[in-house]
Amino acid sequence: MPIKALTTNHRVRDLGLLTLLAAAIFAANANTLTFPFLFDGLPLEQGLRTLSLGDPVNWIRIRPRLFGYLTFDLQHSLHGVWLPGFHLANLAIHAGAAGLLFLIVRGAINRTAPGWSGRRATAVGFFSALLWSLHPLQTHSVTYLYQRFESLMGLFFLASVWCLLKGTATGARQTVWLIAGFTCFCLGVATKEVAVMIPLLLLLFDRAYLAHSWQDILQRRWAFYLASGAVVAAGLAYVLANYEHYLAGGLLCANRVSVWQYLRTQPEVVLHYLAQAVWPSHLSIDPAWPVQNDPGSLTLAWTIVVAGLASTWWLWRQDRRLGFLPLWFGLILVPTSSVAPVIDLAFEHRVYLSLAAPAVAVTVAVVRWLPIKIALATCVIAAGSLGIATWQRNEVHASPLALWSDTAIKAPHNTRAWANVGSALLFAGRADEAMLAFRRIVQLFEAAVAHRPDPVASAARRTPRTIEYVWYAYDRLGNYALDRGDLETARRCFAAITHLPDLPKGGLEHPAIRRLRSRLQQVSSSK
Helix, strand or coil: CCCHHHHHHHHHHHHHHHHHHHHHHHHHHHHHCCCCCCCCCHHHHHHHHCCCCHHHHHCCCCCCHHHHHHHHHHHHHHCCHHHHHHHHHHHHHHHHHHHHHCCCHHHHHHHHHCCCCHHHHHHHHHHHHHHHHCHHHHHHHHCHHHHHHHHHHHHHHHHHHHHHHHHHCCCCCCHHHHHHHHHHHHHHCCCCCCHHHHHHHHHHHHHHHHHCCCHHHHHHHHHHHHHHHHHHHHHHHHHHHCCHHHHHEEEECCCCCHHHHHHHHHHHHHHHHHHHHHHHCCCCCCCCCCCCCHHHHHHHHHHHHHHHHHHHHHHHHHHHHHHHHHHHHHHHHCCCCCCCCCCCCCHHHHCCCCHHHHHHHHHHHHHHCHHHHHHHHHHHHHHHEEEEEEEEHHHHHHHHHHHHHHHHHHCCCCHHHHHHHHHHHHHHHHHHHHHHEEEEEEEHHHHCCCCCCCHHHHHHCCCHHHHHHHHHHHHHHHHHHCCCCCCHHHHHHHHHHHHHHCCCHHHHHHHHHHHHHHHHCCCCCCC
């Protein structure tokens, strides 16, 4: 068959596989299109702008994650707060990332494993992308609208890798592809800060699959890596210059959770991510991970992680192609799982890109060691199971009450979850039930302060955000008591607020606290 006909057939096949991949993603998430903005998405929704074609200068607002925000503003300008539009955009971003992963994995195998047939390489690439994209962990970056920042950054991350792969092919216009890759990297940094890891991962990918030596990389692509490093340095400088902004968002919060507390807990968190990648159960949008103090647990987690690091080093020395996979998983987590303290010690959406490594590793093992028909059947069954799990996991995003009830059940020490359950119940007109959620916050706080020998109280005591929602619980309980004429209970609630070690911005002059005080004064003066 002529080369031109073969090329056409390959393109048609690739288009078919990419279409099938996108269709599977949309099918597994078809139940999400009318789900509302939730969690961090609520202030995002309230701050959406309508951009004017006559004033393009004001499209760009200089702030962290400006490109991610711009995509939301552009959509709002086109169709307002039409929820299916936002969900379809998130799904398209995720499908694009999955398509790039397919092409990258297949291209890397074709480049470095000539003993593999083209069909096996295609199968590994396709099913790696399918398993990755249908995993229920990804609902935290796709169905949860706000975390478009994570999935869009992931798309640019993978696009940078794809451009490097294409640019190093025989006969390719390397300069053009590297400029495209650098542009994707810059857009990734402008979407989410984790993209600063792109140059390091590109360098390791380059050595593992593309270059014959480190010297070869330096000779051929030194300008690309130098420019990328300069962007990373500028990004870090920007973070430091805007320290107060990040502090307000719960980042770099060494005053709430020390660097050592954060670092020592992260091996346990990373192992949790890996366990969820292998067997996704009890997924939680807000696990409220407590600081780990137990010497036995710390020793076990650190031993496993150190052994993993040593194994990764050995594997890299033996076979860089395989050694790259654990490096991909771990290095992407470095910004959020090392020495930069974040008030939320764990969020499962952070594993969005890292999840590609176990998906590829499992698929390679299955296709390598099983007869091809059995391997394909195994991958289809696994993908189907993950797709069903994704559909089911999506259902908790249907409403604030569904999401936060699920979270409170799985993390009963999570005062933020109970506060949101209470607020959702109040909104639904179920005030009596809402007060049970707010009383639960007070009980957790009192048990934590008293150091009661209870595992839930212990977890609450070691969770940095626990104290943040206690004032809100007392405020809601105080207003509820006033609504029912119970002045003494309302006074006790207000007095408790005044003795809390942590209050919202504004302290006792916060609008909600001031309203409760005003109501108390009015009721007291009328008696």
